[in-house]
Amino acid sequence: MTDPAAPLALDCDQIARLLPHRWPMLMLDAAREVVPGVSAVGVKNVTADEPWCVGHFPGKVVLPGVLAVEAMCQLALLTCAVERAGRGQGGGVDGYLTSLRNFRFRKMIVPGDQLILRVEHIAGANGVSEFRGEGKVADDVVVTGVLTAAYSDRPSSNARTTSVGGSR
Amino acid sequence: MDIQEMRAEVERRRATCSRIKEMIVTRLDLTMDPEWITDDQSLFGRGLELDSLDFLELAVGIEVEFGVALYESQISVFGSVSTLANSVEPELRRSRRQAELELQA
Numbered sequence: 001m002t003d004p005a006a007p008l009a010l011d012c013d014q015i016a017r018l019l020p021h022r023w024p025m026l027m028l029d030a031a032r033e034v035v036p037g038v039s040a041v042g043v044k045n046v047t048a049d050e051p052w053c054v055g056h057f058p059g060k061v062v063l064p065g066v067l068a069v070e071a072m073c074q075l076a077l078l079t080c081a082v083e084r085a086g087r088g089q090g091g092g093v094d095g096y097l098t099s100l101r102n103f104r105f106r107k108m109i110v111p112g113d114q115l116i117l118r119v120e121h122i123a124g125a126n127g128v129s130e131f132r133g134e135g136k137v138a139d140d141v142v143v144t145g146v147l148t149a150a151y152s153d154r155p156s157s158n159a160r161t162t163s164v165g166g167s168r
Numbered sequence: 169m170d171i172q173e174m175r176a177e178v179e180r181r182r183a184t185c186s187r188i189k190e191m192i193v194t195r196l197d198l199t200m201d202p203e204w205i206t207d208d209q210s211l212f213g214r215g216l217e218l219d220s221l222d223f224l225e226l227a228v229g230i231e232v233e234f235g236v237a238l239y240e241s242q243i244s245v246f247g248s249v250s251t252l253a254n255s256v257e258p259e260l261r262r263s264r265r266q267a268e269l270e271l272q273a
Contacts, residue, residue, distance in 0.1 A: 099221070122232060130232070
């Protein structure tokens with residue numbers, strides 16, 4: 001029998017069942033070491049065929065910093081969604097950023113990079129939580145900061161497509 | 169309670185209120201001296217004119233600063249520095265007692 005307290009690993013289809021985001025805004029390819037409501041590690045593989053590459057910037061493609069923040073926020077919401085799923089509220093969450101603090105972007109993130117994100121819960125419960133986040137590419141810390149997000153259970157009647165690719 | 173204990177209690181209350189004011193100004197990035205906020209001034213609406221997002225920030229800030237979760241509390245708890253102090257003081261008293269017990273042990 002699996003230990004309910006053991007950290008979880010989630011693939012992109014499992015993530016899509018817990019988060020409302022879809023292509024091109026689903027920023028997580030996988031998650032691992034998910035400790036419900038507490039911490040998680042997320043993987044974002046940055047590729048040259050993502051839509052933002054067209055304009056950010058022609059001739060010098062760089063992942064927009066706000067998308068690294070978005071990926072971090074999605075990972076934070078995922079830990080909250082997994083916690084709620086563990087309590088029988090398994091329909092996933094809808095969440096929104098409410099504040100960002102002390103964000104630092106230390107290195108540019110470019111296609112070919114694998115962004116490994118880590119979030120840790122600082123405070124909050126009941127639909128509002130603050131997380132400390134860090135993103136690394138290989139051994140380099142590329143982004144750090146503190147984010148707060150408000151979230152609620154996704155209504156079960158909300159029939160979104162569960163396919164990661166969406167209706168692209 | 170003798171006069172010494174009362175003085176100590178008043179001083180603790182003043183210190184708690186100062187910590188709350190400091191937290192409000194830092195957390196909400198207000199361009200004002202924390203001591204300009206009075207203990208009974210309304211924080212929302214007229215008064216400091218905070219809004220619902222600030223309320224979320226304060227709820228998280230109180231937990232980080234004092235270890236007290238107020239997420240299920242009535243909104244009136246966030247009415248002023250005094251009402252916030254009333255909510256966090258039981259926890260502060262509890263942790264002081266805990267520290268005293270550990271010292272004795």
